Amino acid sequence: xxxxxxxxxxxxxxxxxxxxxxTFGFGREMQQWNNxxxxxxxxxxxxxxxxxxxxxxxxVAETASGMLNSVGLQNPGLQAFIEHExxxxxxxxxxxxxxxxxxxxxxxxxxxxxxxxxAVHAIExxxxxxxxxxxxxxxxxxxxxxxxxxxxxxxxxxxxxxVKLTPNVTAISEMAxxxxxxxxxxxxxxxxxxxxxIDRRSRRPVLRNNTGGLSGPAVKPVALRMVWDVAKSVxxxxxxxxxxxxxxxALEFMIAGATAVQVGTANLVKPTACQDIxxxxxxxxxAEKITSFSQYTGTLKTW
Amino acid sequence: xxxxxxxxxxxxxxxxxxxFVILTLKSAAICDTAQPxxxxxxxxxxxxxxxxxIMAIDRATNEFQVGIxxxxxxxxxxxxxxIGDIVSILGPxxxxxxxxxxxxxITVGGGTGVFPLYFVHQxxxxxxxxxxxxxxxxxxxxxxxxDEFKAIANRTVFASDTGGLDVIGHAGHALQIALEQLAxxxxxxxxxxxxxxxxxxxxxxxxxxxxxEMALANGLSCQVSLEEHMGCGIGICLVCVCKIxxxxxxxxxxxxxxxxxxxxxxxxxxx
Numbered sequence: 192x193x194x195x196x197x198x199x200x201x202x203x204x205x206x207x208x209x210x211x212x213x214t215f216g217f218g219r220e221m222q223q224w225n226n227x228x229x230x231x232x233x234x235x236x237x238x239x240x241x242x243x244x245x246x247x248x249x250x251v252a253e254t255a256s257g258m259l260n261s262v263g264l265q266n267p268g269l270q271a272f273i274e275h276e277x278x279x280x281x282x283x284x285x286x287x288x289x290x291x292x293x294x295x296x297x298x299x300x301x302x303x304x305x306x307x308x309x310a311v312h313a314i315e316x317x318x319x320x321x322x323x324x325x326x327x328x329x330x331x332x333x334x335x336x337x338x339x340x341x342x343x344x345x346x347x348x349x350x351x352x353x354v355k356l357t358p359n360v361t362a363i364s365e366m367a368x369x370x371x372x373x374x375x376x377x378x379x380x381x382x383x384x385x386x387x388x389i390d391r392r393s394r395r396p397v398l399r400n401n402t403g404g405l406s407g408p409a410v411k412p413v414a415l416r417m418v419w420d421v422a423k424s425v426x427x428x429x430x431x432x433x434x435x436x437x438x439x440x441a442l443e444f445m446i447a448g449a450t451a452v453q454v455g456t457a458n459l460v461k462p463t464a465c466q467d468i469x470x471x472x473x474x475x476x477x478a479e480k481i482t483s484f485s486q487y488t489g490t491l492k493t494w
Numbered sequence: 495x496x497x498x499x500x501x502x503x504x505x506x507x508x509x510x511x512x513x514f515v516i517l518t519l520k521s522a523a524i525c526d527t528a529q530p531x532x533x534x535x536x537x538x539x540x541x542x543x544x545x546x547x548i549m550a551i552d553r554a555t556n557e558f559q560v561g562i563x564x565x566x567x568x569x570x571x572x573x574x575x576x577i578g579d580i581v582s583i584l585g586p587x588x589x590x591x592x593x594x595x596x597x598x599x600i601t602v603g604g605g606t607g608v609f610p611l612y613f614v615h616q617x618x619x620x621x622x623x624x625x626x627x628x629x630x631x632x633x634x635x636x637x638x639x640x641d642e643f644k645a646i647a648n649r650t651v652f653a654s655d656t657g658g659l660d661v662i663g664h665a666g667h668a669l670q671i672a673l674e675q676l677a678x679x680x681x682x683x684x685x686x687x688x689x690x691x692x693x694x695x696x697x698x699x700x701x702x703x704x705x706x707e708m709a710l711a712n713g714l715s716c717q718v719s720l721e722e723h724m725g726c727g728i729g730i731c732l733v734c735v736c737k738i739x740x741x742x743x744x745x746x747x748x749x750x751x752x753x754x755x756x757x758x759x760x761x762x763x764x765x
Contacts, residue, residue, distance in 0.1 A: 213731070220729040220753070224498040236732075244748050249723045251733035253542050258725065262732050265748055407541055459726035460543055462498050462584065 193476040194483035195469070197231070197451050199428045200376035202313055202351050204231040204286050204451055207484055208441060208469045211432055211455030212237050212290035212315065212355070213262065217276040218283055221462065228284030230465045231451060235272065235280065237292040237317050240302055242268035246322060252388035252397040257407025257434065258456065259386050261400035263322040264292055269302050273309055281310055288353065292317035294326035296340045300347045307348035314350050316341065316375075319357035319382030321404045328385075331357040334369035345374035353430065355379040356421075358410075363417045364424035371425045379430040379453065380421060381414045407456040408434040415447050422448020422489055436464070438471025445487040498728070500524060504579045505557055510638050514606075515562045515573035516549065522556040524548075524585050530613040531590025531694075531719055531757040534560060535727035537582035540568040545724050545752075547610030547696070548586060561609030561638075587727050588756050591717050593617065597690035598624040600672065601647075602665045602705045604697025605631065608639050610719060611696055615646045624648055628672060630665025630701065634658040665697065666704035673712055689715060699765070706760035716760035722751040729753035737764035 195206035209232040215221055218233050227233065245265025252259040266272070272289070280287045289311045293299035299316060306314055318331030318340065330336045341354055354370040356363060358381035367378045383404025388397040396402070414433020422429045431449030434456065435441050441452045457464035476484060506518035524534065528548050535543040546560035562573045575581065591614055593599060599618050601611040608629045618625050627647035631637040633656045643650050652659040653668040661668040676687045693709040695702045696719035709716035725731035735748035736755060739762050746764055749755065 216730045216732075224496055226495060245732065245735070248733070248735055250735070251542075251723050251725045251731070253540060255541075257541055260725065260731065260733055265732050265735070459731050460537070460541070462726075462728055 193473050193481060194485075195473065197485050199313075199353070199430065199451060200351050202286065206231040206469050207445065207451035208465050208472070209234055209286070209288070209430065209451060209453045210458060210465050211453035212317065214455040214458045217272075218280055221458070222283060224462055225466055230285055230469065232286035232288055232312075233280060233283070234288040234290045234315050234453065235276065236266050237264045237290045237320060238266050238269050238272050238302065239264055239292060239294065240269050240298050242266065242271065247399045249397060249399050250403075252403065254386070254388065254405060254407070254409055257405055257409035259388055259398060259403035259405050260383070261322045261398045261403035263400065264320055269305060273305065277309055277311060286312045288313045288315045290315040290317050290355070292320050292323070292327050294323065296343050298326070299340055300343050303344045303348040303350075307350055311350065313353055314344070314348060315353040315355050315379060316344055317355045317382070319355050321357065321359065321383055321385045321402070322400060328357045328359060331366065332360050334365050337366055337369040338373045341370050341373035341375055351376045353377040353379050355382055357382050358413060358417055359385050364420045367421040367425050367429075371427050375427060377428045377430055377450075378421060378425060379432065381410065381417050381433045384410055384413065406434065408436055410434045411440065415443060418444055418449050419447040419491060435468065438468045438475055441468050441472055442475060442487055445484070446489075446491050448489045448491070450485070450488050497523065498584050500583050500585070501580050502583050504575045504577055504581065506577060507575055511635065513564055513636070514638050515564065516559050517562060517572065517575060518557050518559050519581065519583065520555075520557050521583065524583065525551045525553050525556045525558055528558065528586040529590040530617045531610060532586040532588050533610070533727070533756065534583050534585030535587060535724075536560070536572055538568040539571050542568075542725065543584065543727060544568045544572060545587075545727050547613075547719070547756075549609040549612050550616055551613065561606060563606045584727055588752055589754060591694050591719070591757050593621065593623060593692060595690060596623050596692040598626070599692045599694055600626040600628060600669065602628045602669050602693060602695040602697070602701070603630065604665050604701040605636070607695070607697030607719070608643070611694065612639060612642060612646070614694055615643065619646060626672060627651070628653065628665050628668045630654070630668065630697065631659070632656065664701055666701055666708065669693070669705055669708060673708065687712065687714070689713070691715075692717065695719065703765045706763065710761060717757050718760050718763060719756045720751050720758060720763065721756065724752055727752045738762050739764055
């Protein structure tokens with residue numbers, strides 16, 4: 192038997208596979224064909240204080256080994272989440288993370304304060320959405336702003352605070368260090384890479400938002416390198432993500448230094464991806480006579 | 495917990511012309527629950543799945559069909575599948591056409607939109623509903639499924655932009671003629687054109703908008719099958735949204751084409 196549990200600060204996850212924000216809704220659809228109590232956690236769709244319609248379609252463009260999206264944080268708003276979605280999610284028997292993506296420091300603080308009064312297990316501060324004009328990636332591209340917003344949110348809640356980082360920066364480890372110094376309990380990386388798709392015939396961008404976030408296996412090598420970089424720099428847990436499709440992929444992220452992983456785009460093409468990945472990880476660990484998943488973390492033997 | 499993903503064998507591949515292929519697949523689970531207007535999401539060698547409206551089902555053999563228009567790499571590969579190949583399929587997905595209360599249906603299809611409307615006729619026939627099929631095409635060469643619609647519908651009207659069929663012009667134009675004929679009682683078995691006549695449409699957006707306006711102007715119930723670029727097909731990624739009006743609150747919302755749709759009441763659609 193493999194001990195599948197992993198520890199993210201004070202929070203124990205029953206296994207290291209978390210469904211990534213924006214690829215799992217609030218779990219309602221996925222629970223139709225998954226036993227969600229068997230996955231490590233669910234990060235909610237990115238939330239804002241007020242409901243958001245999101246961007247106009249077209250919101251998706253397929254790419255080589257992946258996709259671009261420009262959803263733009265369509266969500267019902269924090270109040271509706273707390274009233275209607277959170278109670279449902281807490282009943283699923285898994286760790287529930289609220290992903291918040293405010294457009295300002297004040298909005299993030301206000302959301303954190305409200306979530307502090309709920310039974311949510313952790314807050315994931317999204318400083319990395321590339322599809323909105325304000326906040327998010329604009330915060331996440333500056334170590335100084337990261338420090339400022341993380342410190343403010345840290346002071347408004349005692350919930351475990353994870354910070355989701357953007358890869359659209361020159362030195363991601365500096366961003367991770369800024370989050371750590373401001374009191375983050377963990378850093379999650381990577382969010383999507385800013386990209387573009389063009390329709391040659393119409394000479395227009397495929398996405399109505401012109402640009403979008405690239406995800407899927409296409410980004411995995413970039414994500415692995417960044418997780419490895421960050422894990423060497425910080426002492427808080429790193430939650431790795433970016434194109435994980437298989438149990439093998441997930442273990443590569445752990446070897447690079449991740450304590451847990453998030454599975455995102457894979458859910459879109461394989462509705463049972465999270466569960467399948469956990470099962471595959473258990474099979475591999477069993478075959479390798481590994482007794483605990485945490486034994487994989489940070490075991491990369493670099494040249 | 496229910497199963498959503500099925501590995502389905504290809505039992506037939508039929509090429510209609512250089513653009514269109516009908517694939518016949520086998521899955522008891524999909525045939526058991528499929529409703530007209532619903533779709534299936536087929537895995538291909540590209541990254542995302544490809545959604546197709548269900549064209550027909552045969553509950554005796556557990557076989558169902560989808561019509562594929564070859565547009566890019568994914569559809570080209572799917573159109574080239576051979577008998578015995580296995581395809582991973584999610585389905586049946588989405589919210590289909592509702593024929594509750596219908597005594598007559600008029601389907602208005604354009605281009606690939608005629609495929610899912612064939613399934614509507616199959617079901618309407620089983621329910622004993624009178625069926626009129628209006629199909630619009632670019633040209634005679636593109637005029638697919640004519641024999642199939644002739645065999646299943648009580649009456650058919652085929653329109654072509656470039657002539658050579660029953661009506662010159664688009665399917666909306668053909669609908670206008672049909673509605674005038676129905677109102678003057680020269681075709682159809684029902685006495686009048688009333689609320690029990692449902693207009694069900696699938697095709698290019700501009701055509702559906704015209705059809706919807708015409709139906710509503712005539713006081714007829716109309717349902718439209720919308721299309722938007724899809725990610726997952728199961729409601730989690732929020733990319734395939736359409737603008738839909740809530741009549742009680744007059745609020746306009748983004749609804750998912752893959753879950754709340756693809757079929758919407760025409761009066762709710764913000765075109």
